[in-house]
Amino acid sequence: MRAASPGLRAAVILVALVLVAPTLVVIPMSFTAGTTFSFPPDDWSLRWYREFVTDPAWRTAIFNSLRIAVAVAALSVVLGTAAAIGLVRATFRGTTVLRALLLSPMTVPNIVTAIAVYVLFLRWQLNGTYLGFVLAHTAVALPFVVISVSSSLQGFDRRLETAASSLGASPWTVFRRITLPLVLPGVLSGAVFAFVTSFDEVVIALFLQSPTLTTLPVQMYKSVTLEIDPTIAAASSVVVVVVSLLILLPQLRAARRLVKENPA
Amino acid sequence: MSTTTFGQGTRIEISHLTKRYPGTVVPAVDDVSVTVAAGEFMTFLGPSGSGKTTTLNMVAGFTDITSGRIVLGDEDVSGLPPHRRDLGMVFQQYALFPHMTVEQNIAFPLKQRKTPAAEITRRVAEALELVHLSEYGKRYPSALSGGQQQRVALARAVVFAPRALLLDEPLGALDRKLRSTLQDEVRRMHRELGLTFVFVTHDQEEALALSDRIAVFNAGGIEQVGTPEELYLRPATLFVAEFLGESNVFHGTLDRARRAYHWQGSTWSAPSAASDVDGALLVRPERLQLNVDSAAVPAEHNGLSVRVVSDIFLGTHHKVELRMPDGSTGSAMVPVSAARDFRPGDLVHASWAPEDQSVVAVPAGGPGDVPGAAPRDGLAPPASRSATAAH
Amino acid sequence: MPPRPARRHVPRVLLFLPALALLAVAFGLPLLQIVLRSFTDPDVGLTNYTAMLDDGITTTVILRTLRVAVTVVVLALLLAYPYAYVMSIASPAGRAVLTTLVLLPFWTSLMARNFAWLLLMQDGGPIQRFFSLFGLDVVLLGTTVGVTVAMTQVLLPFMVLPLYSSMQQIDRRLLQAAQSLGAKPRTAFRKIYLPLSAPGVVAGCTLVFILSLGFYITPALLGSSQQSLVAQLLAIRTTALLDFAGAGALGTVLLVITGLVLAVIGRFARPASSLAAATGGVK
Numbered sequence: 001m002r003a004a005s006p007g008l009r010a011a012v013i014l015v016a017l018v019l020v021a022p023t024l025v026v027i028p029m030s031f032t033a034g035t036t037f038s039f040p041p042d043d044w045s046l047r048w049y050r051e052f053v054t055d056p057a058w059r060t061a062i063f064n065s066l067r068i069a070v071a072v073a074a075l076s077v078v079l080g081t082a083a084a085i086g087l088v089r090a091t092f093r094g095t096t097v098l099r100a101l102l103l104s105p106m107t108v109p110n111i112v113t114a115i116a117v118y119v120l121f122l123r124w125q126l127n128g129t130y131l132g133f134v135l136a137h138t139a140v141a142l143p144f145v146v147i148s149v150s151s152s153l154q155g156f157d158r159r160l161e162t163a164a165s166s167l168g169a170s171p172w173t174v175f176r177r178i179t180l181p182l183v184l185p186g187v188l189s190g191a192v193f194a195f196v197t198s199f200d201e202v203v204i205a206l207f208l209q210s211p212t213l214t215t216l217p218v219q220m221y222k223s224v225t226l227e228i229d230p231t232i233a234a235a236s237s238v239v240v241v242v243v244s245l246l247i248l249l250p251q252l253r254a255a256r257r258l259v260k261e262n263p264a
Numbered sequence: 265m266s267t268t269t270f271g272q273g274t275r276i277e278i279s280h281l282t283k284r285y286p287g288t289v290v291p292a293v294d295d296v297s298v299t300v301a302a303g304e305f306m307t308f309l310g311p312s313g314s315g316k317t318t319t320l321n322m323v324a325g326f327t328d329i330t331s332g333r334i335v336l337g338d339e340d341v342s343g344l345p346p347h348r349r350d351l352g353m354v355f356q357q358y359a360l361f362p363h364m365t366v367e368q369n370i371a372f373p374l375k376q377r378k379t380p381a382a383e384i385t386r387r388v389a390e391a392l393e394l395v396h397l398s399e400y401g402k403r404y405p406s407a408l409s410g411g412q413q414q415r416v417a418l419a420r421a422v423v424f425a426p427r428a429l430l431l432d433e434p435l436g437a438l439d440r441k442l443r444s445t446l447q448d449e450v451r452r453m454h455r456e457l458g459l460t461f462v463f464v465t466h467d468q469e470e471a472l473a474l475s476d477r478i479a480v481f482n483a484g485g486i487e488q489v490g491t492p493e494e495l496y497l498r499p500a501t502l503f504v505a506e507f508l509g510e511s512n513v514f515h516g517t518l519d520r521a522r523r524a525y526h527w528q529g530s531t532w533s534a535p536s537a538a539s540d541v542d543g544a545l546l547v548r549p550e551r552l553q554l555n556v557d558s559a560a561v562p563a564e565h566n567g568l569s570v571r572v573v574s575d576i577f578l579g580t581h582h583k584v585e586l587r588m589p590d591g592s593t594g595s596a597m598v599p600v601s602a603a604r605d606f607r608p609g610d611l612v613h614a615s616w617a618p619e620d621q622s623v624v625a626v627p628a629g630g631p632g633d634v635p636g637a638a639p640r641d642g643l644a645p646p647a648s649r650s651a652t653a654a655h
Numbered sequence: 656m657p658p659r660p661a662r663r664h665v666p667r668v669l670l671f672l673p674a675l676a677l678l679a680v681a682f683g684l685p686l687l688q689i690v691l692r693s694f695t696d697p698d699v700g701l702t703n704y705t706a707m708l709d710d711g712i713t714t715t716v717i718l719r720t721l722r723v724a725v726t727v728v729v730l731a732l733l734l735a736y737p738y739a740y741v742m743s744i745a746s747p748a749g750r751a752v753l754t755t756l757v758l759l760p761f762w763t764s765l766m767a768r769n770f771a772w773l774l775l776m777q778d779g780g781p782i783q784r785f786f787s788l789f790g791l792d793v794v795l796l797g798t799t800v801g802v803t804v805a806m807t808q809v810l811l812p813f814m815v816l817p818l819y820s821s822m823q824q825i826d827r828r829l830l831q832a833a834q835s836l837g838a839k840p841r842t843a844f845r846k847i848y849l850p851l852s853a854p855g856v857v858a859g860c861t862l863v864f865i866l867s868l869g870f871y872i873t874p875a876l877l878g879s880s881q882q883s884l885v886a887q888l889l890a891i892r893t894t895a896l897l898d899f900a901g902a903g904a905l906g907t908v909l910l911v912i913t914g915l916v917l918a919v920i921g922r923f924a925r926p927a928s929s930l931a932a933a934t935g936g937v938k
Contacts, residue, residue, distance in 0.1 A: 008737055015738040016756045018808055019815075023763060023771045025781070039774050039781060079674040086670030098671060105682050107917055109869020111886040112906040115893045116685035119692075119902075139681035142674060200764050203871050207894070220766040224773065224876060233774075236767035243762050251755045326831050346834040347843075353835035359828045363850045372846075373836035424837065 023240060030233035037230065048234040058231060061219035065199055068130065068215065072137045072198035073191045079138070080145025080194075081187055085179075087146070088153040103143045110203045113140065118207035128210025136208060137198040144197060145190030152186025273303030273460040274337045274427035276323065281332035283318050291330070292318045294484040300428075305454050305461045309471040310481030311507070317432060319481070320464050324430055325349050336427050347376070352421030352429040352459075356436050358413045360405040366392070366416050367401040373424040391419040394453070411442045418453065428460035435470065447473055468508050472496070480504050502544050502624050511546040512586075512594035518543065518623055525623060528590050532566035533618045543625045551620040552596035554584060554606065555613045567615030570594070572606045582606075586614065690910070693903030703904035713888065713905065720885040721912075723803050724867035728860050730807045731814040735859065739818035740852075743825070757819075761812035769876050772805040776877060797879040806873050810866055814859040821855025861920045865913050885909060 025039070030048055032041030052058050087099055105113065117136045118127065126132030160182070164174045180187075202217035209218045216235070223232040276299070283293040293315040300306040308316035321327040323334055325346035334342050341349050360369050370391050374384045392398045395415035405413055414434060421429055431450070435443045451474055454461050465471055471478050472492045479489045480503070488500040499505035502513070516527030518534060525534040525545050532545070555561050573585040573593070582598045584606050596614060606612065693703050707713040742753045760768065775782050776796040786793040795801030825848060833843035871886035878884065883891075885905065892902035 008741060011737040012741045015734050019756055019760050019811055022775060022808060023768050025771045025774050026767055029774055037774055037777060079677055082670045083674035109909055109913060111869040111871045111889050112909050115889055115902050115906060116689040119899050120685040120688050135681040139678055202766055217766045224770055232770055236770050239764040239767050244759055247758050247762060251751055324835055347837050347839050355828050355832055359832035361829060361847055376837035
């Protein structure tokens with residue numbers, strides 16, 4: 001393959017900068033000693049990191065976000081995997097409609113979902129509750145699980161199950177020992193998607209939140225609009241660094257493997 | 265179909281062509297020279313990694329040349345980009361444009377050449393007729409079978425009257441039966457069009473069936489160029505002999521002065537030998553005669569005693585597997601008419617006429633390393649690198 | 656999870672029920688309720704819709720939102736296409752780097768990224784100071800231009816990933832074939848590569864367009880109430896004015912626009928699936 005031309009290279013470097021660079025501004029900001037967003041900071045300190053980990057409002061928000069995201073990941077993996085198996089294996093008509101229904105939360109603008117859920121949950125008194133958050137976030141996360149599991153099921157040789165049955169395995173054993181291990185990568189990536197979707201979700205959360213139940217993104221939003229306090233810079237930096245490490249580590253390992261295989 | 269519509273043969277002269285990829289020591293193609301005559305059907309035959317496809321890609325212009333020259337007719341095209349070489353090319357996986365109909369695919373090269381619309385229509389129709397697909401012009405490639413797709417690819421590659429047609433394993437993706445039908449088609453097109461064809465394949469039967477001449481590639485170089493008969497009957501190297509058909513191989517020493525070949529205590533007459541050096545003596549299985557009675561062996565024959573391992577009936581022939589005195593194996597093809605029952609364990613006389621044997625060079629890597637293996641980063645090159653055999 | 660070897664129909668249907676039940680409670684019913692409400696509250700009829708047309712604001716906001724969404728789509732496509740193209744032809748190592756650079760913002764907190772733009776665009780911030788070097792006074796915070804710039808950057812991964820996923824499937828030999836048939840490299844790109852990458856273009860544009868239509872956080876943080884987008888208007892109607900029926904009407908309009916876009920596009924591509932395939936594939 002011929003290499004990209006110089007013009008194309010320059011364009012790619014530019015776009016790469018556009019993708020990554022703006023976000024990095026939060027890192028120097030987080031080390032400010034001042035109490036405003038004045039950038040670049042005049043003096044440096046770690047005070048906003050201390051604030052981030054000691055302030056009860058922030059601590060509770062992190063804890064709530066984790067608690068909700070774990071529940072959402074678990075719930076949407078169970079429901080989504082079952083539905084994906086049903087979709088791929090269905091013999092009756094109408095699976096296209098079912099599939100469209102299952103994926104529909106992806107195609108409805110977030111803000112519309114948010115106000116709709118807010119209005120109905122207000123009547124059901126689910127606003128500001130753990131259950132309300134988990135239900136609403138699971139609805140948004142479910143499509144990701146359905147897609148990743150059904151795509152891993154599509155490449156799955158059903159004769160393996162027939163073979164297992166013929167060797168005396170009960171249907172439950174076939175599922176546990178054959179089907180599940182083979183679609184596990186799809187299930188896991190669906191779980192990760194669901195977790196992140198919930199952990200990062202801010203629009204629906206802004207509507208469902210209450211003074212007693214706030215998630216991390218909501219706390220960040222409030223801190224920008226109401227408190228105007230650099231703690232959010234520390235919070236953002238932590239989130240950015242943690243996510244970057246989570247993504248970079250497997251990539252680095254893959255890169256090292258690549259280098260090992262082609263030493264030249 | 266007139267030969268002028270779809271172009272005519274142009275001579276292709278490849279001289280001292282070398283391709284060295286950055287960061288590698290051994291060149292992928294090493295000093296290859298061969299000339300394809302105008303209108304000739306030339307096949308590049310060799311195992312994968314032997315450099316045949318790289319050579320073709322350099323001719324087509326897809327791969328940059330490290331050194332050497334490619335001349336089409338009188339024009340040196342070595343530095344020319346692919347779209348200005350005027351060479352038709354047929355790819356292994358068809359490479360039909362999926363978003364265009366059959367007609368649009370075939371019209372594509374004509375449009376690139378700003379051919380008037382009326383002429384495009386006429387020539388597309390002619391090209392479709394040439395490959396017997398006139399009914400299929402409005403279809404999309406995905407609605408055609410593999411064989412039909414390959415015929416569209418052929419029509420597309422010749423419709424603009426290219427200087428020559430390059431075919432890169434064009435039949436590799438097809439099943440056996442379809443492949444033989446399309447071989448007939450390719451041969452017919454070559455005959456009707458009079459175009460120069462350069463055909464790349466790793467399938468020796470296909471090469472023998474189609475070609476005027478074959479260039480056998482191995483480890484980045486050409487081992488031998490010749491007609492199918494020459495290559496089969498007078499292989500220049502052990503590699504050529506073993507790549508094209510089966511052989512019984514005897515690794516011994518040649519005594520040129522006495523025109524004799526010594527092997528395991530036997531001395532055979534060797535009236536002519538292709539190689540100057542110690543090498544291997546080869547006999548094709550169908551040239552081997554088996555006799556139980558030593559008196560039946562013709563006097564002028566070379567021969568030895570061998571043990572029968574098995575006897576397999578193949579319809580027209582018996583294939584008799586043999587064990588030589590040194591423990592190596594060999595085989596003989598015995599016509600059914602001449603056959604008698606050989607039982608495993610029988611001791612028989614195997615013999616052949618001296619003119620049916622070939623004595624060839626063995627590469628420095630020694631015997632046993634040669635057949636098929638020839639990795640790209642492999643052995644020292646065999647004896648003759650740039651073969652320009654008689655036509 | 657119930658096991659399913661093919662005996663009867665019933666257990667298979669049961670596999671869908673839990674997921675559908677949850678979607679009904681936390682997605683379907685809420686939407687249905689709010690749409691119904693827009694036609695029935697306070698009276699049965701189109702009151703809420705006629706009010707929306709007459710208030711002099713809503714139509715302006717909808718048109719502004721559509722304009723912003725189209726601009727974001729065009730800008731994102733211009734930036735993403737060459738990037739995705741190079742991703743698809745790069746060496747494995749180069750591709751890994753480029754993929755990581757798209758996934759970083761894709762996974763990074765939306766709030767953090769919007770906050771970063773706030774820092775960059777604020778009064779006396781880095782962007783203003785950079786342009787003042789050339790004697791320009793650039794105000795982005797609180798303007799539609801600022802919102803458009805930030806939205807383009809935030810949504811860029813959603814354009815790159817579907818593009819890359821469709822470009823990856825293009826057989827590169829088709830370009831060689833085109834060149835062997837006499838097409839210049841540029842012509843080969845225009846006539847072969849561009850049309851074959853169209854499904855990815857359609858998928859990416861649809862995805863980014865729909866996300867832009869309902870984008871809330873960026874305009875809420877970086878825009879202004881004088882130049883608000885539909886999402887801001889919806890939020891205000893709902894939480895500040897408690898005009899659920901009016902919000903429902905506006906939400907319904909947004910749903911209808913989205914539905915129309917998807918219905919037209921649905922013939923060519925499946926944006927949601929292609930994004931999921933892309934992100935799932937590079938994870």
